[in-house]
Amino acid sequence: MSLAEGSTPTMPSDVRRRLSAFDRFASAASKYASRGSFFAMCVLLVLVWAPSFFLIGSIDTWQLIINTATTIVTFLLVALLQNTQSRADAAIQHKLNAIADGLADLMKQISEEHDEKPLHTDVQELRDAVGLENKESA
Known part of the structure; x- marks a missing residue:
């Protein structure tokens, strides 16, 4: 990733990638799911479901309702949150x-100016540790 002479560095803040509609939706869903209001809505759902046993009558149907609802919400949120997390990890x-x-x-520049051999070794260790390749200037 070393720069060729005359080229300008690409800083992380300079990278602009247009997000797809799904990425924007996933980000909005992640933001909403992390709020207290989403948790309150989940608690309200359980509070409404619990006494519904008296209306439904069958314990199997009553349990099936909450199991189905929570499974669907969990499944969708995992997919959306995974998308958001993957993009955040890539940005970091x-x-x-x-x-x-x-x-x-x-x-490298300091070691060339001061001709320090140990610093050359440190540069190589840093590049090896983070997986940076040595690229020659043009």
């Missing part, structure tokens, strides 16, 4: 790579 990894690459370049 991109930022960490940019930081490590910048640090490796700085260490």
